[in-house]
Amino acid sequence: KNEVEQSPQNLTAQEGEFITINCSYSVGISALHWLQQHPGGGIVSLFMLSSGKKKHGRLIATINIQEKHSSLHITASHPRDSAVYICAVYPNFGNEKLTFGTGTRLTIIP
Amino acid sequence: KAGVTQTPRYLIKTRGQQVTLSCSPISGHRSVSWYQQTPGQGLQFLFEYFSETQRNKGNFPGRFSGRQFSNSRSEMNVSTLELGDSALYLCASSLGTGVSYEQYFGPGTRLTVT
Numbered sequence: 001k002n003e004v005e006q007s008p009q010n011l012t013a014q015e016g017e018f019i020t021i022n023c024s025y026s027v028g029i030s031a032l033h034w035l036q037q038h039p040g041g042g043i044v045s046l047f048m049l050s051s052g053k054k055k056h057g058r059l060i061a062t063i064n065i066q067e068k069h070s071s072l073h074i075t076a077s078h079p080r081d082s083a084v085y086i087c088a089v090y091p092n093f094g095n096e097k098l099t100f101g102t103g104t105r106l107t108i109i110p
Numbered sequence: 111k112a113g114v115t116q117t118p119r120y121l122i123k124t125r126g127q128q129v130t131l132s133c134s135p136i137s138g139h140r141s142v143s144w145y146q147q148t149p150g151q152g153l154q155f156l157f158e159y160f161s162e163t164q165r166n167k168g169n170f171p172g173r174f175s176g177r178q179f180s181n182s183r184s185e186m187n188v189s190t191l192e193l194g195d196s197a198l199y200l201c202a203s204s205l206g207t208g209v210s211y212e213q214y215f216g217p218g219t220r221l222t223v224t
Contacts, residue, residue, distance in 0.1 A: 033213075041147075041218040050209075086152075097166055102152045
């Protein structure tokens with residue numbers, strides 16, 4: 001079983017829809033990252049969270065440490081949001097190595 | 111400020127050969143981490159260098175090695191290439207090491223082993 005699980009694996013939605021991507025992890029963590037990867041491979045860090053909620057533009061990320069769960073929300077989705085979204089955690093074993101989920105492929109149809 | 115650059119962007123090698131990939135971090139960043147991405151295993155941490163010292167290492171065989179120079183540029187080397195080493199290799203730089211520092215990723219080097 002992976003330490004970091006994401007759902008759904010694939011998501012197709014119409015432009016304008018509200019999107020939710022989920023991340024569950026099985027270990028204690030120091031922090032959680034949400035990353036965006038566009039076709040071609042480039043990765044952009046969207047958020048780093050250790051508690052609560054963060055918002056940047058149309059993107060919102062939340063984390064519940066007790067439930068070991070995080071969500072990434074996209075409001076008013078747009079075709080340019082089409083990408084793979086990856087959740088990654090820093091386990092708090094002290095070795096600080098990022099452990100990645102398998103990603104959620106999001107496609108927004110105009 | 112220029113972003114993280116990786117060279118080469120694409121590479122084709124034959125089984126048994128060795129390869130060296132290069133990563134130039136953002137100016138002022140002292141930490142460089144390397145990651146391997148494959149369709150089967152996803153993204154996996156390879157190693158991290160900070161101030162020319164390997165600070166952390168993932169679960170990869172000894173054929174994978176790296177180093178960092180005094181200007182923070184980093185190289186990774188894979189010896190005796192296997193077909194399974196075909197992957198996108200990404201490096202990321204940050205100001206410091208540890209969870210507090212945001213990582214900035216390069217565009218990656220796509221390695222194909224035939």
